[in-house]
Amino acid sequence: MSEWIGVFLIVLAGFAVAALLYWLLVESEGVYLGQRVVTWLYDRYAGRYEDIKRFVPQLEHQHLAQPLMQEIAPNRAPNILDVATGTGRMPLALLRHAGFSGHVTGTDLSMRMLAIACAKTDSPRVDFVCAPAERLPFPDNTYAVVTCLEALEFMADSRAALSEMARVLKPDGVLLTTNRLTTRWMPGRGWSPGQMQEILESVGFTKVEFERWQVDYDKVWARKA
Numbered sequence: 001m002s003e004w005i006g007v008f009l010i011v012l013a014g015f016a017v018a019a020l021l022y023w024l025l026v027e028s029e030g031v032y033l034g035q036r037v038v039t040w041l042y043d044r045y046a047g048r049y050e051d052i053k054r055f056v057p058q059l060e061h062q063h064l065a066q067p068l069m070q071e072i073a074p075n076r077a078p079n080i081l082d083v084a085t086g087t088g089r090m091p092l093a094l095l096r097h098a099g100f101s102g103h104v105t106g107t108d109l110s111m112r113m114l115a116i117a118c119a120k121t122d123s124p125r126v127d128f129v130c131a132p133a134e135r136l137p138f139p140d141n142t143y144a145v146v147t148c149l150e151a152l153e154f155m156a157d158s159r160a161a162l163s164e165m166a167r168v169l170k171p172d173g174v175l176l177t178t179n180r181l182t183t184r185w186m187p188g189r190g191w192s193p194g195q196m197q198e199i200l201e202s203v204g205f206t207k208v209e210f211e212r213w214q215v216d217y218d219k220v221w222a223r224k225a
């Protein structure tokens with residue numbers, strides 16, 4: 001009898017360890033295990049990222065490129081920085097926008113995500129740099145626009161990253177970022193709109209506005225003060 005109890009306990013412990021690993025590596029995408037694990041996971045899944053996300057070019061235009069170009073009108077040739085660009089979603093949406101004639105730099109820590117971004121956006125108006133969002137390798141007051149989509153919650157220090165975004169933006173430059181709404185499986189990785197506004201203002205942004213977008217994310221607009 002005690003043998004069966006032993007087997008039962010071992011099986012139970014096995015399930016508990018498997019569930020914990022699933023949560024740490026899949027549900028929360030490595031965020032509680034440190035930046036290296038997050039980057040390793042994105043490297044590992046880079047080839048499948050777009051199959052999972054299923055971006056629709058028309059919706060990317062309607063919800064990202066078009067409102068951004070409207071926000072900075074009449075500037076049709078801005079220099080834009082897309083932080084944590086992944087597979088180049090934002091650069092691609094901008095390149096496809098007929099009214100955009102500026103330049104986009106995408107940064108990320110995952111070399112494999114960047115390799116896919118490079119392959120998809122073969123244009124002299126786009127370049128990619130492997131760099132952490134928390135230490136952007138660009139001078140102060142450089143960009144007219146900084147974007148950072150669906151990424152703050154994965155960063156080791158998202159507040160430092162927002163502060164860096166403010167630093168590299170020109171005065172009155174535009175920030176377009178996102179706030180994750182569904183953090184049931186990622187406790188402590190999302191902010192209420194009030195908290196996010198407070199953080200943005202504390203690092204140098206003003207005119208913070210939230211816009212409903214997807215089930216998982218609000219778009220967040222701000223200007224460098």
Ligand SMILES: C[S@@+](CC[C@H](N)C(=O)[O-])C[C@H]1O[C@@H](n2cnc3c(N)ncnc32)[C@H](O)[C@@H]1O
Nearest residue numbers: 042084085086089108109110132133149151155
């Ligand atoms: C969910 S993907 C979003 C990618 C892209 N912005 C999009 O909307 O498709 C998150 C990205 O953030 C990147 N990332 C996570 N932490 C980072 C950091 N500290 N610095 C730079 N990139 C980071 C990951 O490598 C990954 O490519």
